[in-house]
Structure formats: C-alpha cells, structure tokens
Amino acid sequence: MRLSVLGRGCVSSLGREWAGVRAALSNGVKPELRSLPDASDPARAGAYPAMTPQAPSGSAGRLRRSSSISYFACAAAAEALGGLSSEATALVFASSNGAVSYTRKFFAEVMDGKPGSPLLFPETVYNAAPSHVAAMLGIDSSVLALVGDASAGLDALATARTLLGSGSANQCLVVAAEELDWIACEGYARWGLTLRGTSGAVLSEGGTALLVGPSADGAGILRIHPGRTVPKSEPAAGAFRAVIEEVTEGVVPDLAVVSCSGGRVGRLEEAVIRGLFPEIRVLAPKRNTGEAFAASSLLQCALAVDEVERGTSRAALVSVFGWNRQVGAAVVAGGRK
C-alpha cells in the first residue's frame, strides 16, 4: 500500500511549526549551540534545543505535569491533523530516549534515598507522550509506541501501513518526538557519537508528525523497506547498499534525504548513495537541525514529500542508518499522471 501524506507538523530547533522549519532548512539556517543546564560536564552538553511550541488547545490538563517530549508530540500531532477529524484514526509514536529528563530526575531521587515522585514516574514510560496525544485528540483505537534508534521513525510509518492495511483505521497519525537532557548528551558523548572537534552529531529535540492514509493517486510514500540489523561483524557499507538497492528497485531517485548528522556513519551513508546514483542531489537536514533520532527521520520523510510535491524531485530516497545499526529506507514519489 502506498501512503498519502495528508498533513505535516513539526517542532524543532529551527521552528515551531512545519512552514517555519521548512523555510529555515531552505535557507540553510543553523541554530546556536547551547550548553544544557545542570550538566555534570558542560563540555559534553552542547545541543540544539527546540523552540518552545504553542500548547495545542485541548492539551492543557494532560500536559500540566508532563515533560517536554509530550509538548513536542502534541504540538506536532495537532498541526498535522489540522482541522481534520480524528475519527477512525490510529496513532503510532516513535522515540529513542523517551522522557529522559524525568527518568533522570526520578532515579536521582531514588538514589538520594527519597521515595521518588509519583508525579514523575508515570511520565517516564515510553508511551506517556502518545497517550497525551491520544487524549488531546480523542483517539480511542490503536495507539502504539515504538522505541529504537533513528530508524524507528521509518518503523512507525511501516507500522501505520500495516494498521491501515488491516482496516482497523482510515488514517494514521505517525508522530516521533525527542527531548534533550544532559544525561543523554553525556551518554552519547561517552559512547563517542556526539560532536568532538569537527566530527560527530549535535543532539537536538522536537517532534515531527505525518498524517497518512491510503494513497488514491499513488503519490506519497511509495515504498518502505522493512529494514535490517547490521551485525558488528559485517561491513556496514555492504549491508546498507543492499537495503538501498532493494528499496529503489526499478526507481532512479533524483534526491536523497539522508540521516547523516556529522559522524563517520553518515559519511558512509552518503558515499554509498552517491556510488549508486552519481547524479543524485543530497539533503542532510540533521546537519542543520541536529540529531533528534526518530523525530529527525520523520522530518526527512516530510522534507522528501515536500520536494516531490513542489516538483523539485520526481522520486526521493529517504535513508536512515541508526546508532544501534538498524538501517531503514523509503521512497517517495509523485502520482500517476
């Protein structure tokens, strides 16, 4: 089944809504690197915080005590749904680190010998953010939360396709969100993935949402590769190349929106794609927005759809090489003329 993108929403380091983020990306805007508060090592806590979104109407009660990931998810979802009805709508959410700031605060309380706040703990579960989205929009059917590296954004789209194919929903909100906390910066820095000198990613946050439904004219997300785990024992380039070759079979994309966020893996990703399609134009939005994992990979999809809709691309490849060596890809194309 091809998926038509019926609506988009986005909160990121570059803007509070999709149009602003899109314009900033077109203009090559880069946010200011900021050190997150309370970090145990400020040198490792440089990041691109998101702009604060407007709280969508109907969200106030549930979001009163939630952490920022839920605000990002709700704002992006509300924008993507726009004025459309949420009836017969499924919701698939994706994240990498969930409500990491509340998780860190809650565990710090426990480590200090305190009982732990009953207000914090429920918000630490990975599906807290989508439950707030569902409550805000009145979604009562399938609500699923996925967790993974950046590839989870594409997994969420694939899951939406399965739900739509089963007939359990007429449309599906696919939402991905991430929040920053110094503990995440510290962790990924010690893992060796974030910015050191001129190489490595800058962590970021925000939310991206796509409202998708079955495509009537074939325009939209043409294919979603089921993905692959690349074992540490296997050369990454070969495995990644195989995925790209499979997803583009019979299609020659003229645009690639890649997941490269500044590190070694991203350079490999771009090199493989350029090797397969020498004439291809490459966009790497994370170089501007920063690395927000699944939220970033959905933003890649939104950007690819936008390029196809504007007629600046006939067929666009979206590729993701996640930090847990999960690889995914999708192809976006125009409709049957």
Add this chain to the structure above:
Amino acid sequence: MSDHRPNLRRVPVITGVGCVSPLGCGLSQTRQGLLGSRDGISAVKLFSTGGFLCQTAGQVADSVEDLALGVTRKAARWPRAARLLLPAMAEALEERPGFLPEVVIAGTTSGGMDFGEDFFRGLGGRRSGKEDRRLVRGYLPQQPVIEALGVWRFQAPVRVVSNACASGTNALCLAAGLVRSGEVESAMAIGFDALAELVFAGFDCLRASTTEKCRPFDSARSGLVLGEGAACFLIENAVRAGDRGLGRVAGWGLANDNHHLTQPNPSGIGPRLAMERALADAGWTTDTLDYINAHGTGTPFNDSSEAAAIRHVAPQVPVSSTKGMTGHALGAAGAIEAAFCLLAMQGGFLPANINLRESDLGLDIVANSVRLADCRRVLSNSFGFGGANASIALEVTP
C-alpha cells in the same frame, strides 16, 4: 459459489515457543509450575529494598544465568533482560530448526534498565570509555534483542513496542498482523523485561505495589507485585508452518482509554472494546470461548475495571490471572501469559488464580488450583499505563 476456505498464506501459526518466568526456565518447568499452582514470589535479591514498602517480586531462578551462558559466554556482559531473553529465544528456535525471521517485534518497558542505572550511579567515578559505551548502548531497549539475535546471526530488523504493560501482547499482535497482511511469511515476537530498581521504585511510590500477597480479583486485593521474564514466539503463515503448528493467533483487538495516565476508566470501556474487537477479529462468539487469561494485576482499580468489562463481554467464561504466581512482568507479561495459554490448551487445564480468598466481582474465577477442562479457544488480556489495552485470541491449531 464462493470459497470460504481461509487463505493459508494469511493465517498466522505459532511454530515455536520459549518461556522464562518465575515459574521456571523453559516450557517443561513452566508447565509443572502452572499445574502445581506454584507461588513464584519471593524476597527481592537483585537490589536492596530498604527504602521501599514492597519487599517481594517474582524473580527468575538463578539457573537462567547458566542457561544464558550456555548459549553464549558473551551474555555475561549483557543486561539482565538480554540474559532472560536468550534462553527463551533458544528454546523457541530449538523447536523449529532453520527458522529465519523476516522481522522481529519485541515488547518491553525498560529494556536494559540495569545498565542505565549503573551508568548513572558511576557518573562521577572512574570508568573506562569501553565500559561507558557498553552501558549506554546496552541500556537502549532494542539492544538486548539485537545482542540475542546476533547469536544466530539473524539480520532481521528489530521493531520494539513499548506500550507499557500491554507491550508483550502488542508485539504478538503486530507480528501476527504482518504475517496476516502478507508483508512477511515469518516473524519473531518477543516480550521481555527484567526487574529493575527504578521501575520497582516507581510502582512503590505510586502505592500500586502491595506489602502482602498479590491477590488478583480478591475482595481484599491491595496491589501488585512486580515480576520479570521473557517469552519468544515464532510465527509463520500456515503454508510455511505445515503441520508444525502449536497454536494459532486467531485475532486481536486494541483500544485506547483516555481516562487517565495511570488509572483505567472504572467502566471498563477500554478492556471491553479490546476484547470485543479481538472476538470480532477472530470471528468468534463468546459461547465458543473456553478461558480468559486476565490482566488481573491485583490492584483495586485494574481488577474492578477488567471485571466490569468481562461481565459485559463474556460473563460465563472462566477467568484467572496468573500474576499471583509470577508477579507482573510488565512488557513481558503479555507474551509470558500467551505462552501459559498455549500450555493450558495443550494440557487441557485452566491455570489457577492463586491467593484468592473471596471475590465479589461476579466472575467465574479459577480459584487457587487448576481446573481440568477442554480448552481450545482463549483470550489473553494486557492493559497498561497510558490507557493501552490489548486482547489477543489464541486457539489450538485445527
């Protein structure tokens, strides 16, 4: 004349199962535990419970460590959740040599949480960069699954569902859904979670945990005890499965209850919709349903809400919660309990709802010891924070 025979390429059949729980490591021990209605709850050994009200949990036997290390010595450096998952995966795959999953769907709430806790505790100390990398990477929920799959050199993509306590059942539903849609011919579904101090503290501070025994559906129930474990299912379409079927996923239902982040709607509307949708999806009527494995956490709110739903949907059907024996294994619970259901159908018994003294909820509860019964069609319920409700319909392979 229309042809009503099912398309066998779209029928999800279970061809392998592995299970690790406080009732035992492996299906044989688990069956014995169920038949003996064994109480698998004991004092917590994994961390100090000094500051907590609750002092007990359902813990997997220490022998699971030997089983994991028997599969690969590398497991010694993995999170506990991966060491629970590995023997379950090995057992499932042993039943079906040559199985190659096209996709792996895993349900968990906390993945490698013990590694996250260790990373946090050691932040100020001296630790090698290699150790830091191991802890950070292992903490991420998908990594325990990726590590375990690496033993068999599987390269299938891993999709992790983290829908609170419904995660394990959601994983089964999604894996079966991918087979039924024809997107894949084979899938692995997993539920796994290990006992973790952060999560233990969370349920304790919410006063959801009990200081005495967990008594699902009892009039004097006072809360849950946590548990841990893992279960692994190999699911294939009926053509590939041939005559290897251990059971069939007949249908499922999901519903979201927007009442409150941690409390179910007292009317039971979420569980009710999930069960009704599962029955409709399976094409069953309640008079052919033999058993309901309830979510039955033993908390006042959950059990009254679920009981209201069962009274509405299938009041005559025998019900039990097995969490009195195992504790609540959170993201693993749905998968473990689906394995219990398969054992019950194979063995012709209904698992017991232990620690029951008196119930005023109007259900036919399988109280305190197993009930021998021809059991061919069951529903297994899982509900969680965020209003996540899932019910799966399982049946013996015709």
